[in-house]
Amino acid sequence: MSSCQTVADPRVQALVNDLIGRVADKWTMLILDVLAEQGTLRFTQIGTAVPGISQKMLTQTLRQMERDGLITRTIFPVVPPRVEYALTDLGLGLGAAFCGVWLWAEANLQRIDVARTAFDARAAV
């Protein structure tokens, strides 16, 4: 926070920490990414676009994101059911903010791999 030159009101700090704790979640970030990347998607489309997520966590994470106002959930009353998810402007903002982390990850993949193998070699002694 203060590394970003922001004020240090302890109450705000606590709230922000809390919010980060809820938003800095593996599945939330990955779902946010595919929605930012591909726009409006259906339930199963997100499921296949996010590698490794279970239906349960997909439902659960989408509900939480909807609750936090990051996405909208539109139900079409047809059979078989059709539900579309799209980012709100709040979600778009978070996606844009998280963009820097993605670029960092892409740029530093190899360095992290090197660090990890070096660490494991040290630990294996």
Added chain:
Amino acid sequence: MSSCQTVADPRVQALVNDLIGRVADKWTMLILDVLAEQGTLRFTQIGTAVPGISQKMLTQTLRQMERDGLITRTIFPVVPPRVEYALTDLGLGLGAAFCGVWLWAEANLQRIDVARTAFDARAAV
């Protein structure tokens, strides 16, 4: 990713997703923040600076961050023990990349709170 105008090599994409999954962790982000904010810190100092973390998760997360090359762990062979943690340039880079998310969180605290209470009011019907 592609929302950040990057190439879409599926292998790289998978690796980046994997890396995000490991780094986008509540405790990792909070520890990263206090280290970016306050510089070199000792074990217990991080523990008190990160609200709500248990000793076990503190140890575990620090080890993982050390393994990923985000922090350095310096042991002083004195009694009582003294261990200092500091960000590497890799960790500093991640902290800088994550800065945008922190600013977003601070700027949108109230909007998320509004969205959440509205959602809960709808769900309570």
Added chain:
DNA sequence: CACTTTGGTTACCGTCGGGAAGTAGGCACC
């Protein structure tokens, strides 16, 4: 009448995280 499709929910179970207690080992105090 059975079968398919889609977006879930539920039961079961293994793993992860929190809380509290234990550990090392040298030093200060009584």
Added chain:
DNA sequence: GGTGCCTACTTCCCGACGGTAACCAAAGTG
């Protein structure tokens, strides 16, 4: 010389979280 004390852990126990797989609704199709 025994009793604490300090710090950075580790270990044990238990509750909560996440994965797997099965089930469900409701209309259309063969």
